[in-house]
Amino acid sequence: MRTGHAVETYGRLLALTTNPITWAWAGALVAALVALPWAVSGHLLVVSTTVLIATVGVVGLNVLTGTTGLISLGQSGFLAIGGYACGLLIRDLSLPTELAVPLAGLITGTLSLLIGVPSLRLKGLYLAITTLAASLIVIHIILYAEPLTGGPFGLRIPDVSFLGLRIADGRGMYYIALIVAVLTVVFVNNLMRSRSGRAWIALRDHDIAAKSMGIDLVRYKLLSFFVSSSIVGVAGALMALQLRFITADVFGLFLSIEALAMLLVGGVGSVAGAILGAAFIVLLPEIARGLLALVGWTGETGSAHVFEIRAVVTGVLIIVMLRIEPDGLIGIWRRTKRYWLQWPLSV
C-alpha cells in the first residue's frame, strides 16, 4: 500500500490519479490498443471495434443507471436516434463526420428529455417500462417515417472519413472508435468527480436526503438523462459508421437488455466496470469459440453455437453476479489487486 499519499495542491487533488505507476499502466494500455490492429486479424479487429463502441454505450448507460440509479431500458431507442441522426446528417446534409457524430449525440440527448421530463417522478420498474415504451415508439417512428429514414428499407451511409480515417477501412474505423472511447472515458471519469457526479450519487443513494441537502432533483435527473443519452447517441452514431447500413433491426430491443447485462456483469456504478462488462460480453463468443476449439470441436459451422453459448453464459453470469459478486468483475479485480498488494499479509 502506498504511503505519503498527502495531497498538497489543488492540481493533485483534481488529477485523475497522482500515482505515476497508474499513469504508466494506462499509457501501456493505450499503446497496446494503438498497436492492436497490426497484431490481429480483420475479424478480431471488427470485434475490437465493437468492444470500443459497446464501451462508449455502456459508460453512457452507467451515468444514468449506475451513478444516478435510474433504470433505463431505452438504450436501443437512443442508439437508434444517434445512428439515424448521424446517417442523415452525413447523407442528406453532407456534414463532415467530425461534426455529425457529436451532433448526433446532442440530438439524442435533447430528444431524451422528452422521456426524461414525464419520467421525473418515476423510479425502478415504472421508469424501466417507460423507457422501454420510448424505445418502441422510436423504432415505430423510424419504420413509418419512410421519406426521412428509409423506413423498413434502411439507411445506407456513404464511405466517409473521420479525422482522415476512412470508416470503410477496418483500421480506420477502429481508431475512430478508440479515440471516441478514450475521450468518453476521460470525460465521464471527470464528470463523476465533479459536482454533478456527486449530486447523482447522492440522488441514487437517497433522493430525499439529497433534496434536503439542497440538490435540485429535477435538474440533476434531467442532466443525467441528457448526458447519458448523448453518450449513447454517440455510440449509435459509431454503430452506423461501422455498419454503413442501418435499419430498425440493427437496434432491436434486445440491445437494451444486453447493455444492462454488460453493466451488471462489469459492475454497476463504475466506469472501469462498464468497460470490463462491455469487453467481456462482446468477447464472450470469441472466448467460447476458442474454448470449443481447445476441446477439439472444430465444426465447419464456425459460430452456430457460440452465440447461443453467449446467451446462456450471460444469463448465468447475471444471476451469479447478483447473488455472489454484486460489485461485478471490477469488484473481483479490486479484491484480487488488494490481495496481491498486501500479500503475504493479505487476509
Added chain:
Amino acid sequence: MKALTYVALALCLGTPAMAQTPGVTDTEIVLGAVLPMSGPASFPGLGASAGSRLAIAEYNAKGGIHGRTVRMLVEDDGYVPSRAYQGLVKLADDGILALVGTSGGGSLGAMLPVIDEKKIPTMVSTSVSNAAVEPVRPYVFMLGADYEDMFFAQIKYISEHDKPEGPYAVIAQDDDYGAHVEAGVMMAVEKLGLPSVPPVRFKRGQKDFSAEILRLRSQGIGALAVGGVIAETPGVLKELAKLRMNIPTAHAHTGAIDMTARLSAPYNMAYYAADYVVPIASEAAAGFRDLARQHLGEEEQKSLNRFSLTGYLGTKAVLAAAEACGRELTRDCLNDNLKKIDALDSGGLSSPLDFTNDRNTAAREVQIVRVNPMENTVEPLTGFVSYR
C-alpha cells in the same frame, strides 16, 4: 536460355493470380455462408445450409471440381445485421471463394458494403432483396422471384378464379419484406383495376390479429393477402375462422411449408401461396429428397425445408460456374461464367436457371399452389410463370 527466362517470367506473372484467389488452393475450394443458425429465425438458415451442403456433397461425390474438394464455412448471424457483418468479415479473413448464404434482407444490407469492398462473388438465395441487384453488381447474383411478383400472381389468380365481391386487402409486417408484399398487392390492384382498402401493418412477431381482422371485416373485404412469415398465417386464419370470413387468402412461400400448414390445420381454411421452387414434399422434389438421403446425415435431413431447395440451387449454380473455369479458378472467371448461365437444369425444382438478364437474377417465375392444411397437401395450380 532466353526461352527459359520467358517461361519463368510467364509463370511468375501467371501463378500469383491463381495463388491469390481467396478460398482456392490446389486441393480445395472453400465457400462461405452467413445464415441464421440459431434463434427464432434458424428455420430458414438450417434449411439453406443443408441444401448448400447437399449441392457440395453431390459435386464431391463426383470427384470435386477438377480435383479440388469443396467445403463450406458457415457463420451464424442469428438474423442480427451487426452479427452478419462480423461473420462476413471473419469468412473473408478465413478465405472464401464465394458467398452462397446471405441470411435475410437486413443482414444482406449490412454485408453489402463488405461485399462491395472486397468484390466477393455472392449468390443471394436465402431471401430475395432488391438491394442486391439495385444497382446491379457484376459479382452479385440472385435466385428467386420478388415478393411483389409472388403476391401479384396470387391476386391475379384470385381475381380470375375466385372473383371475390368485396375489396382486396393486405396485412403485412412492418419491415422491408412486408413493404414488398404491400407493393405487390397494390401493383396488382392498380394494374387489374380492382377495388382495395388501405394496407394494414403489424409488428414483426405479432401473434394476435383480432383487432386488424375486425377492422378489415368492417370494411367488407373480399380477399386478403397476408405478408407474414410462418406464425402469422395461422394467426390470421384463426381470426378469419372465428368471424366466419370465408374469403380467399394469399400467403408468402412460407405458407406452403409443412410447419405453417400444421399450425393452420385447426382453422379449416385452405389458402393460396406462391413460390419460385416446388413444394419440398411434392412429387417434383422426389429426386431432391433421394439425393438428400444419399448424401446428408440424419440431423441435416431433419432440417430440410423449402429453403434447402434455394440453397441447393444457388450453390449448384456457383459450382457449375466454378467447374466451367477449369483449374484456373479465379473470382473474375467465376463471375463471368455465372453471368453466362442461361438454362442450367434445376432438376424440376424451379424454372431453368438463367442469369443472363439485366438483374443477374434467375428463377423469377412463380408457381401458385393451394395449401390444404386439414389434409396437409400442397397442390400446384399453375406452372412456373413469369409476371414481368
